[in-house]
Amino acid sequence: MPHPFDTALELDFSETRAGSARGQTSPDYANMVGPFGGLTAAAIVAAISAHPDRLGDPVSLTVNYAAPIDDGDFDIVLRAVRTNRTNQHWIAELSQAGDIKTTATAVFGIRRSTWSDTEPQPPSAPDPEDAVQQDISSFVVWTRNYEMRFVEGALPGDGAGESPESTSTLWVRDHPRRALDFPALTALCDVFYPRVFLRRGQFIPAGTISFTVYFHAEADDLARQGDDFLLATARAQRFSGGYFDQNAQLWGRDGTLLATTHQVVYFKS
Amino acid sequence: MPHPFDTALELDFSETRAGSARGQTSPDYANMVGPFGGLTAAAIVAAISAHPDRLGDPVSLTVNYAAPIDDGDFDIVLRAVRTNRTNQHWIAELSQAGDIKTTATAVFGIRRSTWSDTEPQPPSAPDPEDAVQQDISSFVVWTRNYEMRFVEGALPGDGAGESPESTSTLWVRDHPRRALDFPALTALCDVFYPRVFLRRGQFIPAGTISFTVYFHAEADDLARQGDDFLLATARAQRFSGGYFDQNAQLWGRDGTLLATTHQVVYFKS
Numbered sequence: 001m002p003h004p005f006d007t008a009l010e011l012d013f014s015e016t017r018a019g020s021a022r023g024q025t026s027p028d029y030a031n032m033v034g035p036f037g038g039l040t041a042a043a044i045v046a047a048i049s050a051h052p053d054r055l056g057d058p059v060s061l062t063v064n065y066a067a068p069i070d071d072g073d074f075d076i077v078l079r080a081v082r083t084n085r086t087n088q089h090w091i092a093e094l095s096q097a098g099d100i101k102t103t104a105t106a107v108f109g110i111r112r113s114t115w116s117d118t119e120p121q122p123p124s125a126p127d128p129e130d131a132v133q134q135d136i137s138s139f140v141v142w143t144r145n146y147e148m149r150f151v152e153g154a155l156p157g158d159g160a161g162e163s164p165e166s167t168s169t170l171w172v173r174d175h176p177r178r179a180l181d182f183p184a185l186t187a188l189c190d191v192f193y194p195r196v197f198l199r200r201g202q203f204i205p206a207g208t209i210s211f212t213v214y215f216h217a218e219a220d221d222l223a224r225q226g227d228d229f230l231l232a233t234a235r236a237q238r239f240s241g242g243y244f245d246q247n248a249q250l251w252g253r254d255g256t257l258l259a260t261t262h263q264v265v266y267f268k269s
Numbered sequence: 270m271p272h273p274f275d276t277a278l279e280l281d282f283s284e285t286r287a288g289s290a291r292g293q294t295s296p297d298y299a300n301m302v303g304p305f306g307g308l309t310a311a312a313i314v315a316a317i318s319a320h321p322d323r324l325g326d327p328v329s330l331t332v333n334y335a336a337p338i339d340d341g342d343f344d345i346v347l348r349a350v351r352t353n354r355t356n357q358h359w360i361a362e363l364s365q366a367g368d369i370k371t372t373a374t375a376v377f378g379i380r381r382s383t384w385s386d387t388e389p390q391p392p393s394a395p396d397p398e399d400a401v402q403q404d405i406s407s408f409v410v411w412t413r414n415y416e417m418r419f420v421e422g423a424l425p426g427d428g429a430g431e432s433p434e435s436t437s438t439l440w441v442r443d444h445p446r447r448a449l450d451f452p453a454l455t456a457l458c459d460v461f462y463p464r465v466f467l468r469r470g471q472f473i474p475a476g477t478i479s480f481t482v483y484f485h486a487e488a489d490d491l492a493r494q495g496d497d498f499l500l501a502t503a504r505a506q507r508f509s510g511g512y513f514d515q516n517a518q519l520w521g522r523d524g525t526l527l528a529t530t531h532q533v534v535y536f537k538s
């Protein structure tokens with residue numbers, strides 16, 4: 001049996017015009033409205049990665065969620081707008097029946113051995129086995145594909161009340177377990193429920209508008225994680241005017257900062 | 270006399286096809302190679318803002334610097350790929366003689382009055398009048414358009430040595446003074462010299478690859494700042510494989526978090 005993530009990322013490059021891929025939504029990754037945004041972002045990374053002209057590995061990705069994706073087929077049109085010696089710039093547009101639902105830009109590149117350092121420390125956390133597993137898949141279907149063990153800031157239950165801070169920190173991995181790769185890391189960067197739920201202690205209509213991932217991991221860093229837990233932590237900075245932003249980090253269990261990621265989210269209050 | 274920033278942002282919508290604008294590089298904003306990236310980003314915000322179909326104010330912007338912009342004319346082709354009830358998604362491509370140099374996506378939107386909060390505190394800082402002014406315009410031309418008063422992490426001088434942290438915090442405003450607007454705020458989000466200079470205590474070839482701004486300010490917040498200093502702070506997270514990322518915040522002197530901004534930067538070492 002293929003992993004649900006791999007099934008959801010199956011792309012057909014043969015039926016469509018050159019440089020585009022056709023996929024279809026997966027009921028396993030359904031969100032409140034449309035599919036899990038992390039999966040859509042992962043599909044774009046997977047599509048570029050499979051493109052014959054692709055140079056190197058992902059360095060940065062920005063995905064803008066313009067409209068909900070309906071259940072069914074979608075097309076991802078890819079364009080390498082510039083190929084330099086060590087990096088390559090992409091524009092991707094995901095559409096359904098000619099209607100643009102998602103846009104993205106990505107930079108792929110070749111990494112070279114350089115001076116390196118990581119400034120922040122990973123958040124302190126007990127071992128994943130000692131953290132509290134939270135299953136919210138009856139609430140949001142896509143979460144059944146992840147094992148989430150919260151260290152801080154689990155999804156607030158009924159009557160939880162407001163929280164003075166928006167930080168959530170959790171150990172997370174694909175369920176069933178699956179070896180980490182760039183598409184999986186991309187999806188994991190969007191694994192956090194909206195920070196406004198935590199602050200207000202309740203469900204509030206909210207949706208990501210723009211999502212950015214900076215990939216720090218090289219292929220070797222990913223291979224070293226295998227199918228182990230990652231430590232994911234997110235925090236909002238400002239909520240105002242119906243929008244808030246979020247900064248997040250994804251750490252390997254070995255202390256490697258694999259990705260830093262940001263998003264801006266629309267909310268109603 | 271118009272302000273150099275306004276001169277640099279002069280765009281001509283008449284000579285080119287519908288939805289595109291022609292501008293030209295300004296010697297006042299020259300960087301080591303090509304123009305100051307913050308100015309290019311500001312030009313894209315200005316071009317969308319001037320578009321007759323534009324809805325609301327900037328919410329998010331991602332600019333990818335694909336290739337150096339040569340001195341001379343450039344064209345910005347704009348496309349509103351999706352207009353929703355309260356937000357609008359744009360793709361912009363800046364080219365010279367048909368060669369794409371910069372790509373961008375932006376979300377503009379209408380803000381509504383909602384619950385609001387800012388989680389982080391502004392960095393502690395003396396008044397700008399008591400901070401150390403640094404003039405590096407003999408080194409990089411575009412900086413002559415900004416008054417920069419460093420609280421922490423000024424550009425290292427000869428023999429400065431390595432620094433264990435990459436944080437720079439400075440008071441900054443346009444020079445000559447100019448009332449803050451969305452293009453000016455956009456440019457100010459890119460005002461930081463590359464963090465790797467501070468860590469290594471020396472100049473190292475480096476250039477921004479992808480730059481994102483999340484706008485928290487509404488027009489009223491900008492008007493309230495007038496032409497006063499903003500408090501800008503930036504820090505890197507991970508340096509590796511020839512790339513590093515940067516998180517930054519821009520605060521009003523009145524304690525309003527006006528924008529949060531991120532970038533990934535290429536460096537040689």
